[in-house]
Amino acid sequence: MSKYSVKPDLFIDFAGIRSPNPFWLASAPPTNTGEQIMRAFDVGWGGAVWKTMGAQVTNTASRYSSTNWNGQRMMGFSNIELISDRPLDVNLREMAEVKKHYPKQALIASLMVESTREAWHTIVEQAEDAGADGLELNFGCPHGMNERGMGSAVGQVPEYTEMITGWVKERARTPVIVKLTPNISDIRVVAQAAKRGGADALAAINTINSITGIDLDTLVPRPNVDGRSSHGGYSGPAVKPIALNMVQQVMSDPEATLPISGIGGIATWKDAAEFTLLGAGTVQVCTAVMHNGYRIVEDMIDGLENWMYEKGFQSMEDFRGLSLPKMTEWKDLNLNYKIVAQIDEAKCIGCGLCYTACWDGAHQCIHVDRVSGAVDGPVEFHAKPAEIEAISRKSIAVTPIPKLDGVKDEVRGSYTTPLARVPRVDETECVGCNLCSLVCPVDECITMVEVQTDLPAETWEERSSECLMKESC
Amino acid sequence: MQELLQQVPEIAEIFSDLHPPFEAPMAVIESNRCLNCFDAPCTGACPTHIDVPKFIKKIASGNLRGAALGILDANVLASSCARVCPVEVLCEGACVMHGLNERPIEIGRLQRFAMDDFDLHGGKLPQRSDENRPEKIACIGAGPASLAAAAELKQQGFQVTVFDKRPLPGGLNTYGVAEYKLPLVDSLREIELIRELGVEFRFGVEIGDETSLAELEAEFDMIFIGVGLGAVHRLNIPGSSLPGVVEALQFIEDYKTGKTPEIAGNVVVVGAGNTAIDAAIAAKRLGAKEVSILYRRTREHISAFDFEYRQALQEGIRFIWLTQPMAVHGSADGIISVECVRVEIAVDGSLKPIEGSGFHLDCGMVIPAIGQAPMLELLAQCRNVDLEHGRVVVDRATGQTTNPKYFAGGDCVNGGREVVDAVADGKRAGVTIARLLEAAYV
Numbered sequence: 001m002s003k004y005s006v007k008p009d010l011f012i013d014f015a016g017i018r019s020p021n022p023f024w025l026a027s028a029p030p031t032n033t034g035e036q037i038m039r040a041f042d043v044g045w046g047g048a049v050w051k052t053m054g055a056q057v058t059n060t061a062s063r064y065s066s067t068n069w070n071g072q073r074m075m076g077f078s079n080i081e082l083i084s085d086r087p088l089d090v091n092l093r094e095m096a097e098v099k100k101h102y103p104k105q106a107l108i109a110s111l112m113v114e115s116t117r118e119a120w121h122t123i124v125e126q127a128e129d130a131g132a133d134g135l136e137l138n139f140g141c142p143h144g145m146n147e148r149g150m151g152s153a154v155g156q157v158p159e160y161t162e163m164i165t166g167w168v169k170e171r172a173r174t175p176v177i178v179k180l181t182p183n184i185s186d187i188r189v190v191a192q193a194a195k196r197g198g199a200d201a202l203a204a205i206n207t208i209n210s211i212t213g214i215d216l217d218t219l220v221p222r223p224n225v226d227g228r229s230s231h232g233g234y235s236g237p238a239v240k241p242i243a244l245n246m247v248q249q250v251m252s253d254p255e256a257t258l259p260i261s262g263i264g265g266i267a268t269w270k271d272a273a274e275f276t277l278l279g280a281g282t283v284q285v286c287t288a289v290m291h292n293g294y295r296i297v298e299d300m301i302d303g304l305e306n307w308m309y310e311k312g313f314q315s316m317e318d319f320r321g322l323s324l325p326k327m328t329e330w331k332d333l334n335l336n337y338k339i340v341a342q343i344d345e346a347k348c349i350g351c352g353l354c355y356t357a358c359w360d361g362a363h364q365c366i367h368v369d370r371v372s373g374a375v376d377g378p379v380e381f382h383a384k385p386a387e388i389e390a391i392s393r394k395s396i397a398v399t400p401i402p403k404l405d406g407v408k409d410e411v412r413g414s415y416t417t418p419l420a421r422v423p424r425v426d427e428t429e430c431v432g433c434n435l436c437s438l439v440c441p442v443d444e445c446i447t448m449v450e451v452q453t454d455l456p457a458e459t460w461e462e463r464s465s466e467c468l469m470k471e472s473c
Numbered sequence: 474m475q476e477l478l479q480q481v482p483e484i485a486e487i488f489s490d491l492h493p494p495f496e497a498p499m500a501v502i503e504s505n506r507c508l509n510c511f512d513a514p515c516t517g518a519c520p521t522h523i524d525v526p527k528f529i530k531k532i533a534s535g536n537l538r539g540a541a542l543g544i545l546d547a548n549v550l551a552s553s554c555a556r557v558c559p560v561e562v563l564c565e566g567a568c569v570m571h572g573l574n575e576r577p578i579e580i581g582r583l584q585r586f587a588m589d590d591f592d593l594h595g596g597k598l599p600q601r602s603d604e605n606r607p608e609k610i611a612c613i614g615a616g617p618a619s620l621a622a623a624a625e626l627k628q629q630g631f632q633v634t635v636f637d638k639r640p641l642p643g644g645l646n647t648y649g650v651a652e653y654k655l656p657l658v659d660s661l662r663e664i665e666l667i668r669e670l671g672v673e674f675r676f677g678v679e680i681g682d683e684t685s686l687a688e689l690e691a692e693f694d695m696i697f698i699g700v701g702l703g704a705v706h707r708l709n710i711p712g713s714s715l716p717g718v719v720e721a722l723q724f725i726e727d728y729k730t731g732k733t734p735e736i737a738g739n740v741v742v743v744g745a746g747n748t749a750i751d752a753a754i755a756a757k758r759l760g761a762k763e764v765s766i767l768y769r770r771t772r773e774h775i776s777a778f779d780f781e782y783r784q785a786l787q788e789g790i791r792f793i794w795l796t797q798p799m800a801v802h803g804s805a806d807g808i809i810s811v812e813c814v815r816v817e818i819a820v821d822g823s824l825k826p827i828e829g830s831g832f833h834l835d836c837g838m839v840i841p842a843i844g845q846a847p848m849l850e851l852l853a854q855c856r857n858v859d860l861e862h863g864r865v866v867v868d869r870a871t872g873q874t875t876n877p878k879y880f881a882g883g884d885c886v887n888g889g890r891e892v893v894d895a896v897a898d899g900k901r902a903g904v905t906i907a908r909l910l911e912a913a914y915v
Contacts, residue, residue, distance in 0.1 A: 070505040070533070071498075071501050071502040071504070071505035071533070348572075349569040349570075349571075349572030349573055350510075350514065350569050350572065351508045351510040351511070351569045352510050352511025352512055352513075353508060353509070353510070353511065355511045356511045368512070385511065385512075388512055389511075389512050392512050392516070392517045392522075393516075393522050394870075395517065396520075396869050396870065396897075397517060397518055397519065397520045397522070397897075398520055398887065398890060398894050398897075399520060399558075399559060399562060399563060399890045399891040399893065399894050400562055401776070401888075401889070401890050401891075402776050403746065403776035403844075403889075404887075404888050404889070404890070416572075417569075417572055421512075421514070441508055441573070442572075442573065
């Protein structure tokens with residue numbers, strides 16, 4: 001049970017931008033019009049970043065493509081859509097209307113214009129006059145706009161990022177968020193530049209350069225625009241791990257760290273909690289809404305509240321950044337920590353996925369020998385997978401016929417796996433890599449259990465400096 | 474045979490698929506549910522050891538041709554097995570999904586999906602060898618066992634002739650499988666692929682006497698016996714020869730070949746095996762008013778698979794337990810009723826009629842389905858081929874009989890199992906014959 005009995009409060013003050021919850025719609029098709037944003041606010045979104053306004057564009061047909069995985073649609077999503085193709089005055093008029101009707105929600109204007117001081121000054125004034133609570137500078141769009149010296153063409157050059165952020169800050173009265181591109185070797189360099197330029201906050205990540213695939217009939221990559229394609233910006237569940245890493249990198253760098261809005265593959269409250277644990281103040285969502293609509297926010301809010309309630313967190317600040325100290329460099333990990341895999345024979349269904357994974361992808365220390373007799377030791381001591389399968393293939397199997405065999409067909413209701421099919425871990429060879437527990441389809445069937453080594457914790461840093469001193473290794 | 478490759482529309486409607494085929498996106502989703510087990514239990518449970526995860530993952534990746542060829546490599550009657558196999562007690566019964574309290578992977582339907590696509594694209598059986606071998610092999614009977622042996626041998630380049638006394642190939646696969654599981658036309662279409670390999674078929678040829686066997690031995694290097702079972706057990710009660718008493722396999726053959734397009738009135742089926750249930754359901758679908766299955770013991774004793782029994786209940790078949798037929802009443806114009814008596818099971822398991830329990834079941838048709846006898850007349854003629862309990866004795870791994878020139882497989886060896894068992898027997902024999910002839914040739 002919770003330490004607290006009151007309902008957790010999701011309220012956020014993000015660099016001075018107030019929002020009833022951390023869930024913002026990212027600048028994208030779901031925030032194309034005022035009508036859309038008002039419907040989104042109606043179902044619970046705490047904020048919205050208006051689809052980028054500024055330079056004149058024309059969009060193509062088609063614009064999107066996706067990667068499916070194992071029968072699931074849109075594990076990854078790619079777009080070649082540019083910024084808003086609506087007239088600026090229409091966007092600004094609608095923005096004012098939304099702000100009037102929804103004063104509590106955060107309304108952010110995403111901006112992108114040609115790289116001149118005057119152009120930026122003008123658009124900043126226009127957006128703020130329309131009632132924007134904050135400005136997000138789109139230095140990340142990886143397609144189309146960058147060919148015209150905007151978007152990621154700015155975000156990939158630290159000097160440009162610093163300069164334009166500076167121009168904006170000369171005029172801005174509201175907080176300025178710089179949205180970072182991941183299409184760069186070290187995101188911290190640009191984050192530092194934005195901070196030097198005076199940015200109040202960051203948003204990361206924008207989409208990742210991508211080709212989602214190629215039509216194997218026509219040989220045209222996707223998406224197909226009249227027989228040709230162009231690289232797109234990748235998003236969706238596939239990019240979340242990359243985004244988490246980049247957020248952590250920025251938040252662990254004192255010269256870069258600022259309030260950050262986490263973006264990249266967020267679709268559930270768990271994703272949001274993870275970004276927050278790495279320091280994000282708000283999260284932005286696009287692809288999940290494009291897949292399943294605005295109402296996904298209902299469970300994002302509810303799920304996050306329930307989790308906070310169980311963990312005893314009353315506010316977002318109670319847990320923001322708590323996982324940051326648990327990330328270190330590799331050299332600071334304890335090399336004397338030992339775990340081994342254990343397989344629960346009562347839960348095992350006998351699929352053998354752990355066996356295959358260990359033999360082909362790990363260290364050949366899982367064996368199917370509980371009945372034939374356990375043998376520990378190196379790979380030479382054991383039958384090869386192909387030899388085991390060959391024996392099964394040679395066996396004579398027949399359809400059980402009650403009349404001929406004298407037994408009724410077996411009822412599988414109280415299924416237990418024959419012990420002969422339950423694999424076993426040779427703990428003397430197991431390196432504790434986790435792979436078997438990752439591939440196992442049964443919850444809690446394979447657990448990684450700590451083995452006491454009686455050795456004190458020791459990092460690579462410590463071990464290698466010791467080696468240097470002793471000159472022994 | 475070509476004209477038979479068109480199914481009668483009315484029959485097709487009455488006997489629509491028991492398990493309808495997959496739509497493509499659903500097949501992919503189902504394929505992706507498969508865990509791809511090591512030393513997969515489904516593969517182990519399949520008598521032909523089809524590499525199930527391998528073909529399922531090919532469906533998932535969109536490699537349907539590869540999936541079908543992989544299946545055919547293990548089982549040349551893969552199309553019909555996908556539909557007629559009692560998967561509940563074979564591959565799907567062994568699926569590890571049961572351990573997660575989940576539905577097993579629908580292996581049968583996925584196999585059908587791959588095979589339907591193969592047929593749709595005019596797929597042909599591949600040759601395994603470019604060689605044209607001179608050795609000749611005779612297969613007696615054109616049922617699943619012989620077809621599997623013949624296909625294997627022809628694929629390896631040998632000269633194969635299949636003999637059957639009937640006008641159509643396939644044995645029970647063509648004549649004896651419920652139409653809602655495998656339409657006759659689909660059985661024939663599948664065998665057409667084997668004929669296209671170059672297997673020769675001689676229909677209407679009864680091999681049975683010493684002369685014909687001697688001629689076979691003289692002409693062929695090896696002989697495969699795939700004759701199945703013989704005559705059906707007769708219902709030995711008064712009135713059992715009246716018209717209107719039609720033995721189950723005959724009844725199934727008749728409706729499948731269009732000779733019994735509809736049925737009126739009540740039908741009584743005697744016996745509760747899988748064939749009895751096939752016949753009962755068919756009678757019901759062909760229009761019978763009430764179909765009753767008489768069985769002298771109780772549900773726990775029936776030889777039908779559990780899922781067949783449940784299917785029968787769903788189709789409205791009535792089971793009358795602990796009841797034996799005593800006589801069929803009627804005249805040469807037809808029958809009127811079956812006289813029955815209730816029985817009780819004594820402590821020692823024997824059956825005892827209950828006095829004064831006699832009653833009449835009104836019906837216009839009686840279908841005995843009480844099993845087949847071995848093909849003793851023919852089998853006894855094969856020199857030095859040992860029999861045991863009416864079954865041909867073989868080495869299970871090779872199918873070789875006690876006479877090294879003779880091989881055997883299918884129902885005449887295993888006593889009456891499934892199509893897939895016969896295919897496995899035939900394939901093992903084919904592989905062995907090829908190996909032996911190869912060795913002798915060198």
